[in-house]
Amino acid sequence: MAPTTSSTPVLDPASWSGRINIGGWTASHGGAAAVVEPATGAVLERVGIADEADVAAASATGADAQRAWAELPYTERAAVLRRAGDLFAEHAADVQHWLIREAGSIPGKAAFETDVAAQECYEAAALASRPAGQILQSAEPRLSLAKRMPAGVVGVIAPFNAPLILAIRSVAPALALGNAVLLKPDPRTAVCAGVSIMRVFEEAGLPTGVLSLVPGGAQTGAAIVDDPRVRVISFTGSTAAGRKVGEAAARHLKRAHLELGGNSAMLVLPDADLDAAISTAAWGSFFHQGQICMTTGRHLVHERVYDEYVERLAAKADGMTVGDPAAGEVAMGPIIDAGQRDKIHGLVTESVDGGARLAAGGTYEELFYRPTVLAGVGDDSPAYAQEVFGPVAPVRAFSSVDEAIALANDSEYGLSLGILTADVMRGLEIAEKIPTGIVHINDQTVSDEAVAPFGGVAASGTGSRFGGEANIDAFTEIRWITARGAQPGYPF
Template structure:
């Protein structure tokens, strides 16, 4: 039987097993063709409440499970992502519009996230503290309880598993709400892998749904930690609701990341690097290069080389053709992209390449002569658009790079690495890549942005321990003390 056999999950959600939720069903649509691939169950607030109660009960036993057994489940899950990689990748290509290389990247990272999470469980649980009293004093890490994970459509498998895997490994139960547009590759795949890996029933539950489902997840009293990845606008609402209910919210939000190209950069490689940063997965990545800041002495040649790359990149159905870009996720996203490009041209920007589309296939686009009045430069486009702006010296480059409200990723291209590192020190961002573009991710690396890009590094390595556990102070005396009462 296939891992993702629709006979198991079609029209269902993962609440106490594969059951029909109360919200009916939603179509699983292939953006490249408009074909309905399957249907998925839609969870309501009522379903979230029932799932949260089940998860809270299951979490207590899961937290008491020996760490060796929890680690074994996570390692098995990693093996299963590798074993069923081709099947999962087919769904990522058809459901999310991923090119095969991007789909392979997702399954590889998913496996690695599970292996890294398995290693978390054998880390020291805390530390012995000094005390002014005759007692043993400890700080111990304990599971947070039930963790709510809300993941987006763009990189659905990675952006779900990077929270699900460490949260489970550390003894929590998880309620996972994937985006309805990618509920199979970002939800069913994860649930089925852990089901086959031997995770006890109810420890992980799948709740596909929209904003109402997410709101119910945030406010459910059993949920103690929220891990949200999505837009800054939605993240503000999640953060506010979590704060009202006195919950921790880890928010990985939008970006408008800058790539700074210094005059000593290798322009041939820079054009390739920059094209990947802006056009990878149709620009639908929070780390996408949204602003190309290029020294004035090389700006014209840079634009020419980047536009040539854009003109020659094939765009089409990644399930049928060998292409560099697939479709954007839906018509609403396409129209937003095109609106920002059009408004920028109206404001004085010059279109050098692209700016056109057919159905959901948007051509990679290069804009120059952009200013602060160009929406495609100042806003997060979330599409394959590369706005290029020239600067005259490093002070101006710093001023332009820091003018954005976002602070996610930064790339600097230069032959002088130390100069690049020094420049990076002047620009606050969560991630910095010298001689690389802005889209990078590894399971072992702390990931997160600042300011409008989120609440700081919280995924990867030891950051996961901070994210998904609580610190408990414990003392023990050999005998009860005598108090003056």
């Protein structure tokens, strides 16, 4: 879908600079924070930061507005979602500008995010007209129904890496199904993942108060999880943070849908097309600087092609351009901040000190980290055993399919899996032996579509809670209803 442009930017800072949105743009109790461009260090704008009092006000406003929103005809809710999709397309250039400068996205990745955002809204609009439940059998002379009801107020906590997609994929379906939403983007990407969504839905005609924007850090997120009016939490982030969210939600007897970290494996069998595999591998590990939960974190390569694979992947990495995506055409942009860069470099350095061979990369300037290939990694290599969340491709050899399966399974994570082979059916058979939420045969591990269920198992999360039919389960409750023509008689 080719985006069109509008003469009036939807993200004109005049309305939102330094503010949050609770029934309208307002000053926050938590003050404001600078929006910093990672590529240059320049301050682009300021965003409001919500505190506990702001979250409480937002949840109260949302609870009041949600009832009227849910009572609207489904056609009206669907129309708002369709209009939001149109607006993401109409204002794509404006939103992409912020994705490039605020999140460090290359233009192609920014365009992908705005396209997916529009598609998420269109798919969510279709949810509004889905059957509201089913007629049940009953042993009694009565009508028995199971009806889907909105959960009420939904808290959406989104990360910095694919900020627009990872926010809108919960915001849009939750709204379409009749809920109010509190959206907390990461403060480092609060414009492209928060303000953009808020402004689009304002322009789309969403009633005031149904969506609130409350950017902030861990303290703000904790307030959302603890708030008694918020009945469902949709969290995307690290496994460590997700454990805390899940524990807190359980104490309050509320549902938490957790999409967490990963260390996804890609198996390269000896019959794979190696020319295609190198391109596939580079994309899987280096797309958006490796700052993707589905990033290919472990390259498991048959020993017959291992040496050539390492050599060619290292050459590919050495030939990639890294720089400011707003200043020119590059393959990779900056790491989000110095803390994340230092974590990446520490894992690479520890791995090399432990015996891994640095085949490419392993260096940086400012926040620009070179795409890195590590050979000879083992179980104890930190960059192989842990989620790096950076542009690092650890490569390990295997001698048999059984060994490859064992290596792929030797991880606490279970998010995505890639298998490269000329024998597709064999690939599917291997996949059955490696439990993950996502499998791609003859592709790398990074992919997402609005119509597909998305999520991981084990330390990668609580299963497929986003996309397609999964959204209905995620953001509604089931109510049992019966009706009789006359009251029955009872023995007392």
